[in-house]
Amino acid sequence: MSFLNSLISGISLGSIYAIIALGYTMVYGIAKMLNFAHGDVIMVGAYICFFATSRFGLPPLLGVLLAVIVCTVLGMTIEKLAYAPLRSAPSLAVLITAIGVSYFLQNAALLLWTPNPKVFPNFFARTVLTPEGAVFEKTGVELFGGALRISYVTLVTILVNVVIMIALTAFTGNTKMGKAMRACSEDKDAARLMGISVNTTISVTFAIGSGLAAIAGVLFMSAYPNLVPTTGSMPGIKAFTAAVFGGIGSIPGAFLGGLLLGVIEIFAKTYISTQLSDAIVFAVLIIVLLVKPTGLLGRQIREKV
Amino acid sequence: MAELLNVNDINVYYGAIHAIKGVSFHVDEGEIVTLIGANGAGKSTTLHTISGLLRSKTGSITFDGKNIGNVQAHKLVEHGLAQVPEGRRIFLQMTVEENLEMGAYTQPNANTAASLERVYEQFPRLKERQRQIAGTLSGGEQQMLAMGRALMSKPKLLMLDEPSMGLAPILVEQIFDIIQKLHKAGTTILLVEQNAQMALSVADRAYVLETGKITLSGTGDELIHSDEVRKAYLGG
Ligand SMILES: Nc1ncnc2c1ncn2[C@@H]1O[C@H](COP(=O)(O)OP(=O)(O)OP(=O)(O)O)[C@@H](O)[C@H]1O
Ligand SMILES: [Mg+2]
Numbered sequence: 001m002s003f004l005n006s007l008i009s010g011i012s013l014g015s016i017y018a019i020i021a022l023g024y025t026m027v028y029g030i031a032k033m034l035n036f037a038h039g040d041v042i043m044v045g046a047y048i049c050f051f052a053t054s055r056f057g058l059p060p061l062l063g064v065l066l067a068v069i070v071c072t073v074l075g076m077t078i079e080k081l082a083y084a085p086l087r088s089a090p091s092l093a094v095l096i097t098a099i100g101v102s103y104f105l106q107n108a109a110l111l112l113w114t115p116n117p118k119v120f121p122n123f124f125a126r127t128v129l130t131p132e133g134a135v136f137e138k139t140g141v142e143l144f145g146g147a148l149r150i151s152y153v154t155l156v157t158i159l160v161n162v163v164i165m166i167a168l169t170a171f172t173g174n175t176k177m178g179k180a181m182r183a184c185s186e187d188k189d190a191a192r193l194m195g196i197s198v199n200t201t202i203s204v205t206f207a208i209g210s211g212l213a214a215i216a217g218v219l220f221m222s223a224y225p226n227l228v229p230t231t232g233s234m235p236g237i238k239a240f241t242a243a244v245f246g247g248i249g250s251i252p253g254a255f256l257g258g259l260l261l262g263v264i265e266i267f268a269k270t271y272i273s274t275q276l277s278d279a280i281v282f283a284v285l286i287i288v289l290l291v292k293p294t295g296l297l298g299r300q301i302r303e304k305v
Numbered sequence: 306m307a308e309l310l311n312v313n314d315i316n317v318y319y320g321a322i323h324a325i326k327g328v329s330f331h332v333d334e335g336e337i338v339t340l341i342g343a344n345g346a347g348k349s350t351t352l353h354t355i356s357g358l359l360r361s362k363t364g365s366i367t368f369d370g371k372n373i374g375n376v377q378a379h380k381l382v383e384h385g386l387a388q389v390p391e392g393r394r395i396f397l398q399m400t401v402e403e404n405l406e407m408g409a410y411t412q413p414n415a416n417t418a419a420s421l422e423r424v425y426e427q428f429p430r431l432k433e434r435q436r437q438i439a440g441t442l443s444g445g446e447q448q449m450l451a452m453g454r455a456l457m458s459k460p461k462l463l464m465l466d467e468p469s470m471g472l473a474p475i476l477v478e479q480i481f482d483i484i485q486k487l488h489k490a491g492t493t494i495l496l497v498e499q500n501a502q503m504a505l506s507v508a509d510r511a512y513v514l515e516t517g518k519i520t521l522s523g524t525g526d527e528l529i530h531s532d533e534v535r536k537a538y539l540g541g
Binding site for chain 2: 176179180182183186187189190191192193194195196197198299
């Protein structure tokens with residue numbers, strides 16, 4: 001049962017990585033840049049949801065919605081102010097700017113919200129009355145007489161990830177804007193000649209990625225409820241790794257890379273060593289990239305001739 | 306005939322490289338006009354400047370009575386301008402039909418089906434392959450797709466950049482047949498070619514571009530018989 005327990009925890013953690021990885025991979029696919037501030041958008045989303053629900057007493061769903069709206073606007077604003085002016089700048093300049101935006105967000109959070117950790121509420125706990133009349137918080141389901149315990153957070157996380165992946169696949173496959181995104185990621189000038197506004201398309205991509213980051217932030221905080229201004233860095237880096245692992249630029253790659261990374265991490269923690277788990281994750285990444293430099297589902301970038 | 310496109314004294318630079326040096330020409334409604342010239346003469350640069358991907362430092366570009374010199378590239382499709390870029394530049398990872406749909410991006414969704422129908426009629430080969438990934442098409446089919454994609458928006462002016470490039474002679478004939486059909490159907494065409502023989506034989510008028518300057522102009526017939534053109538572009 002411990003195996004099954006680890007597998008489910010791994011898939012759940014991996015689902016969070018996958019949702020965050022989508023932001024990295026979609027932005028990379030279209031703007032050909034690594035948005036290192038993406039992890040910190042997660043943190044902002046988590047704070048917004050925390051204050052909305054714990055301080056202002058909004059219901060959880062409204063809190064999440066508010067976080068999504070704020071992060072969507074934040075993502076588009078970052079793109080407009082920091083990245084759009086560098087559209088034709090060397091990629092190193094863009095990378096350094098992204099790192100700068102990341103520090104800016106973390107320090108703004110320090111100023112606004114102090115370094116003191118906030119305990120993120122568990123939205124998924126159910127208050128249950130036992131037949132004897134006692135009250136307790138039920139946070140998950142138990143199967144096989146308690147041998148297998150799955151928390152509600154875990155279930156919701158996996159479900160949300162699946163829904164997001166299906167929705168995004170439908171969006172990029174069937175809608176005009178989704179197809180325009182794919183066109184832009186292949187050839188921006190050709191897309192312009194079709195009448196597609198590349199700036200708008202990039203803006204929409206940032207909006208989607210950042211909105212998803214807010215959802216990922218809430219899910220991550222629900223599983224690991226210690227909220228500080230640097231909360232976003234760790235899952236951000238892991239998700240970036242997942243995006244590269246799956247093949248940066250590929251949406252199914254983000255899904256697969258995220259899940260695999262989560263499962264490998266939890267298995268390494270359970271069966272090998274908690275301290276070494278991150279080293280093991282990165283070792284696997286390096287091996288995969290040595291064998292397949294484009295990542296698991298990445299396409300060979302065709303050189304123009 | 307009314308003037309559809311007027312390019313007046315444009316100068317285009319790539320950094321310090323002065324690629325187009327005071328070029329002026331015009332295209333009237335219903336004409337096929339060709340721009341011929343050797344490698345690096347500045348033909349593609351000229352087309353990119355008209356379609357807004359590049360900017361001229363001087364002069365003006367007027368299309369259908371409007372000054373388009375400062376209009377962003379993606380807004381020009383709505384004005385009735387379409388370009389088939391050099392090397393086709395189709396979206397290789399998308400299907401044939403998705404490529405065509407991108408050509409109708411600025412059109413209301415309700416018109417897409419009718420436009421697809423029209424383009425499939427012009428290019429039956431594309432219809433047979435509508436679900437195929439564009440990257441797996443043959444060179445000739447890719448050129449047809451690039452042309453079909455540009456026609457999805459029903460452009461007033463179709464600009465073609467070396468449509469015969471890399472194609473076998475039989476396919477070149479086929480592509481030129483299509484160009485003439487489009488012309489008969491009322492599309493105005495600005496054709497850039499290195500294949501001067503073919504281009505001049507279909508063109509109403511022609512301009513010769515040499516290292517960023519127009520050195521000769523005339524009707525297709527005049528140029529095909531001019532000594533200079535024969536020597537430089539038609540192999541004697
Ligand atoms: N992106 C660029 N950067 C710098 N110089 C360029 C660039 N693109 C074109 N040039 C230069 O501008 C000049 C004109 O190029 P252009 O591509 O317009 O020629 P062309 O007539 O289309 O040639 P071809 O028949 O080979 O396509 C050439 O000297 C070329 O080297
Ligand atoms: Mg050219």
